[in-house]
Amino acid sequence: MTFFDLLPLYLNGAWYTLLITLGGCALAFVIAMTVGIVGSVRNPVLRAAAAVYVEVFRGVAALVLMFWLFYALPLVTGYRVEPVFAAILALGLNVGAYGAENVRGAIKAVPRAQYEATVALNMTPVQRMRxxxxxxxxAQMLPTFGNLAIELMKGSAVVSLIAVSDLTFVAQQLRTFSGDTALAFTAALVMYFIIAQVLLFFVRMAERRADRRLGRAPAKPTRRGGRIAAAVKGGGA
Structure with missing residues (x-):
């Protein structure tokens, strides 16, 4: 049995992995922006609420939170959460707490002079922020957001423990039935790597776009050739 024979099964697993990753990232992004902005305001009550959220969800393991949502929540509320939704919720809440600190730090890193200029222009707080x-x-948030997205994608490997047919679940099943452990997990590693590279590609595109909007476009690379060599020699003469 070759990798190409198993490709349809891995593509199905990759679909679930991608679905959970994108859903978790979307939830984490909304939480991070909301809690991060709230955590940077002057109101002490709002700041305290944001700090409580961050400390609670940074302090709990995403795996245990996922188990609680899937196994314990139905016992407490009588409502059963679908496995994929439980995975998205657990990962989004956990990663969103880390993202919130990234947002708050990036806002605080904006030079004070910029804030003072908005006050001088009589902008409202919403206008200043937006x-x-x-x-x-x-532009400062994006690199860390990219790292968090990759960590969330890799963290999604644990969703197989609540019977979600993601890449890890598929690899485990194929290892059990075929006995070819090396092929099963090597194929899963390759698929995870491909997904990570796709995520990084889009994050880097967003970084370049943000830099261009702020007038920080990277300088064009210097051409190497005879002219440069001649200039160097001429300068040293």
Missing amino acids: MVILPQAW
């Missing part, structure tokens, strides 16, 4: 602070902070 038009001046967030566009500058966004």
Whole structure:
């Protein structure tokens, strides 16, 4: 049995992995932006609420949270959560707490002079955040958001423990039935790597776009050739 024979099964597993990754990232992003912005305001009550959320969900294991949502929540509320939704919720809540600190730190890193300029222009707090602070902070947030997205994708491997047919679940099943452990998990590693590279590609595109909007476009690479060599020699003469 070759990898190409198993490809349809791995593509199905990759679909679930991608679905959970994108769903978790979307939830984490909304939570991170909301809690991060709330955590940067002057109101002590709002800041305290944001801090409580961050500390609670950074302090619990995503795997245990997922188990609680899938196994314990139905016992407490009588409502059964679907495995995929439980996985998205657990990963999104956990990663969103880390993302919130990233957002808060990026907002605080915007130079104070920028904030003072918005006050001088008589902007409302919403206008300050939307038009001046967030566009500058966004470029600083993106690299960390990319890392968190990759970590969430890799963390999704544990969803197989609640019977979600993701890549890890498929690899485990094929290892059991075929006995070819090396092929089963090597194929899963390759698929995870491909998904990670796709995520990184889009994050880097977003980083370049944010830099261009702020006038930080990277300088064009210097051409190497005879002219440069001649210039160097001429300068040293």
